[in-house]
Amino acid sequence: MKQLFFAIIAIAGIASLSAQSAEEKGLQIAKAAEQADLGFGSSKVKLKMTLKNKNGQTSERYLETRTLELTEDGDKSLIVFNSPKDVKGTSTLTFTHKVGSDDQWLFLPSIKRVKRISSNNKSGPFVGSEFAYEDLSSQEVEKYAYKFLEEKGNLLVVEQDPVDPKSGYTRRVVTYNKDKGYRIEKVEFYDRKNSLLKTLTYTDYKLYKGKYWRALTFNMVNHQSNKETLLKFEEYNFDIELSDEDFTQVALQRAGQ
């Protein structure tokens, strides 16, 4: 019932799009996308990350991520590194926040200690890949200012400007698919001098539980360095029923062992 209610709101919102300003329209689309994905609870998925340089030399890392959906604040997530061997068991715990910078901890199995990543820097590359940490973290609506750009068939293109001054981007141009639960098809990242830096395309979408679209392939191409990073996901598990206890520093240590 609740979901039907939201769906109606979303449809009503879209219907009145033409009467709104571009900013309102953009925000509305982002909210609609958030709504469409609401209620998945928690999930767990294994993935392979392939780093490719200009010459096609590759390097692989295996990870596992667990996510807990929260509505009052941003989602919590836990990433465990399964390879390379020398970082096996290293894991990160992240609390995303709708407002302000996220909290992040790292468990280092070699010294059996949890270290807080105290830096404000979230814009650097994630383990040498073309993904920045900010590209992978939970996409909270509050983290951006929006501007609707155009509608191409069932695709809606929205510009998103990061609120965080330490972001590596001036803007992102995001393409939503309104017919498929507002899933994101493509994101273009513009660097600080506003030139196109990277393009992220989502493919191999799969619908879980008749509602949640999950792309099983992420491909990030850096246009300036000609490097690429490919994420290949295994099957998502939405029945894992994780709770807050699974996202604590103690759980972080446990996850890594």
Add this chain to the structure above:
Amino acid sequence: MNALKKASNVTNTFAKRWAQFVIKNKWYVLLATIILSMGLGSQGAMEFDGDYHVFFSKSNPELEAFDALQEKYTKDDNIVIVLSPSNGNIFTKENLVAIEELTAEAWNTPYSSRVDAVTNFQHTSAQGDDLYVDDLSYESANKTPQDIAEIRRKALKEPLLVNRLLNEEGSVTAINVTVRLPGEDSAKEIPEVTAFIRSTISNFQEKHPNFEVHSSGLVPLNTAFFESSMRDLMLTMIMLIIVVITTLILTRNFVSTLATLVVVMFSIMSAVGFVGLMGIKLTPPSSVFPTMILTLAVADSIHILITMLQKMRKEGYSKHEALVESMRLNFMPVFITSLTTVIGFLTMNFGDVPPFWDLGNITAFGMTMAFIYSTSTLPALMAILPVKTKQKTENTPEKFGWYTNLGLFVTKQPVRLTIISIVAIGGLTYLATKNQFNDEFINYFDETVQFRSDTDYISDNLTGIYNVEFSVGSGESGGINNPEYLQKLNEFEDWLNQQPEVVHVNAFSEVARRVNRSMHGDNESYYKVPANREEAAQYLLLYELSLPFGLDLNNQINVDKSETRVTATIENISSAEMIDFSKRAERWLEDHTPEAMHAIGVSPTLMFSKLGFRQADSMFKGNIIALILISIVLMLALRNFKLGLLSIIPNVTPVLVGFGFWAMYKAQINTGMVIVFGMTLGIIVDDTVHFMSKFLRARRELNYDAKQAVIYAFETVGKALVTTTIVLLAGFAVLSTSSFALNSYMARITVIIIVAALIIDFILLPSLLILISKKSESKENVRSLQPQIQLDK
């Protein structure tokens, strides 16, 4: 002999018929050549390429190694902006705010991928039990004096900053902007970056007049190449003026000067068309082609015009008769000179430096066209335009001219002169071996170029501009965290730091030490590489997760974490010292590390250091071929095998003499000078051809003995040789004013060689000619023969 005489008659007849044809159809010929030159000219395009990569052929092994390194890590071209505040202290609130501002602005540089400054340096420290990584000075405007004192203290003991972005006194700092040029159109990309940097700097200086600003780096180097191409192209204008003045003085005739100007302009327009058609982008060495063509083409016209005017003035020929006669006499020598010059320039293709291929090909094409225009447009124009000359009626009493006296001087003492010449040439040849290759790219520019003065400032006050890089492998994926690898890398870093020429070393072992220290509560005793592989790998992961956009380690670590990049910044040293340093470092790795860690030194500096050697090796073959081809041309032209062989002496020795004098002048030779042999060979052969052909004519047609023939040769071509030498000297003297050493050194040594060639052709060549035909000479009084010879002119 009869058959050969026939051949000579054939060419004479051809030249005569051609001249008559041109005069008869003067308007059509003129029109046709106008259409030809305009047609070619309309295809013309002048595009410049300043990217330093143009100096290296695709197969250059140093370039390949460097490109491989850049693809493994990141491709970095950079701009170093150096700031010197007038108060001599970087660490004041105002100065830090200004630096932070400029750093933020520098991120907007087109194609920028990274900006490193003192303020955004990622300082690592322990905060309680946690690792804290942050800008060394963020939002400097809010800092208290205590904070700033603390920042100063941290900065001055940071090995990654001192001698790289900060001097030891803390009075000079740099912002290093790394750009990743797409490399699709460097003629557009480089000026775009330069324009942005220049306007940023001028805005900064307006707002903060207390800062002195200098800039250098690879992008400014490219810009300097770019701008020196354009400046050297401008030398064409000066050369044009010199052409006009020289022609006026030598011909004392306005119409002739005009015709010469038309011929050289047509030649240059055609060459410009060639540049456009072939899609050649001009570089500093190739941008001097108009001056080269002007210099060489004007000689063709002057030969033809002087003979024509002489015939009219002194011998009372009508204009058309004089023209036909002049064409008959000059067609063959002008053809041979053009041919040998073209061969000489085409040998540049044997070298390993693409800009010289372009210079050789453009000039060769221009010279071919100059020959065509000199033998078509020039006579057509002279036939159309009214030529007024005053015929000299009174016959001045015959005196022995300057050239005759020189001839007499030589014929009196051939043996002595030969010995003196051989001793002098031998001595200078010995000296020539004392020259050393030096291709320091900073010294390519003289002190009038801002790139040079700025770079010198930076070298004197902050850091080095030259560097050598090593990609040190571990032999396994993730192996850079292996403690043995880190330990060895650390030793290599220490060894490099001990070398006298090293200013700064950037190695991954420093990062490992720094992070290890911070992971142990900033305890100095942990400022060493981690002893455990998992620890090292996990610390690195933590550190990498803490770095902001653009300041990551991807420029230092490859994707597989199996290799790291070591960069040694070097003070200004010569190419030979640079190569020696790199060899020493390579040997150290071989002697002290496992095989996987062995690496070769690469960098643009090293690429330039080896360029001269590479060019010399590859040009050697080309020069031999040029020498053989040109000698064959001479044998055919002179129709005499022995003299053709003898001609090698006056053709080769001027170059040896040139480099001998150079050893006394600079003793350092660069890549641009390697081409000089082939190039000057084609030019100076002119002197030999003229002298020998007149000598032979006197022997064959006038049946003179060797001494008489030498005097005859002096009298007939002495003046022409001096004239062409003066024209060539003027041209190369103009080029020698270039601020770009590849061009100016090449021009300066060419000046020496051309003068040496004339002297050798006036002293050694006639002496040798007399000596080899000594046998049956009668001891006649040469003086008494004089009047006879004079008449025959």
